[in-house]
Amino acid sequence: MTGLSDDVSISFELFPPKTDTGVARLRESVAQLSAADPNYFSVTYGAGGTTRDRTARMVDMVSNQTGRPVAHHLTCVGASRAEIDRQAEALWAKGLRRIVALRGDLPDGETVPADGYRDAAELVGALRSVGDFDVSVAAYPEVHPEASSAEGDLDHLKRKLDNGAARAITQYTxxxxxILRFIDRARAAGIEAPIVPGIMPVANFASLRRFSEGCGASIPDWMFQMFDGLDEAPDTRAMVATCAAAEQCRRLMEAGLTEFHFYTLNQPKVSLAVCRALGLTPDIPAETAA
Known part of the structure; x- marks a missing residue:
């Protein structure tokens, strides 16, 4: 693929590290990812708000380091309406304008607090009442595990967008x-907002299998064959992962989609290689011999 860079828009998702060493590595990863000229970065928010302070610090770090917009993830779980409203007001006051609004994962046996926002649709409405935030929400091509039906899941997505979200970012599929069938169904249901495919480059296939089981994302048989025996072959695995993600993006672009959100897992190598395959030309750092 050549000559595609003018058409492609990308963003990179990061998560807040737990250690100072992880933060230093993230800073290096962000420097490398910036070379791909992303539209923005985003920083995730732990279950129940467990990474609240770390998320805020990483948002500030990435913003200061790159000068690019950074989207702060925000969830309903583990906080009252008043607490979330205060947090949103503080984010607006410091100049942050992008938010990824999610309900968040509920710990086993727990429900959203009685005085909390019940779901992401309510959260979007609350955020938009605080300020003119640019809000992204999640979409689920394979249907959210807790949804009553595919139609009910689409209805909920429409509520989020009708309440003021600007776009939907899909869970990786x-x-x-x-993905293409989901977008067709969304359009048929009257959803006109942009739907941005979430792209998951495979960093570690064994870890991906465990994570996917927890979030309801299926892994096709061909991927098991493609990554079989590569757990201890990181260089080959990275090349295979690049080919798989680039081919998915190529097919999506043939269908008219040109915006992609990369779940980087704080590892820049494969995401940068995919960007190269999409016609972008980020500087690739020299690799040292083992």
Whole structure:
């Protein structure tokens, strides 16, 4: 693929590290990812708000380091309406304008607090009442595990967008046809907002299998064959992962999609290689011999 860089818009998702060493590594990763000229970065928010302070610090760090917009993830879980409103007001006051609004994962046996926002649709409405935030929400091509039906899941997505969200970012889905069918169903249901495919480059296949089981994302049989025996071969695994993600993006672009959100897992190598395959030309750092 050549000559595509003028058409492609990308963003990179990061998570807040737990250690100073992790923060230093993230700073280096951000420097490398910036070379791909992303539209923005985003920083995730732990279950129940467990990474609240670390998320805020990483948002500030990435913003100061790159000068680019950074989206702060925000969830309903573990906080009252008043607490979330105060947090949103503080984010607006410091000049942050992008938010990824999610309900968040509920710990086993727990529900959203009685005085909290019940779901992401309510959260979006509250954020938009605080300020003119640019809000992104999640979409689920394979249907959210707690949804009553595919139709109910689409209805909920429409509520989030009708309440003021600007776009939907999909959970990663490796079956490209599933993404395209989902977008067709969304359009047929009257959803006109941009739907941005979430792309998951495979950093570690064993870890991906465990994570996918928890979030309801399926892994096609061909991926098991493709990554079989590569757990201890990181260089080959990275090349295979690049080919898989680039091919998915290529097919999505053929269908008219040109915006992609990369779940980087704080590892820049494969995401940068995919960007190269999309026609972008980020500087790739020299690799030292083992």
């Amino acid at each position: 490796f079956d490209t046809d599933t």
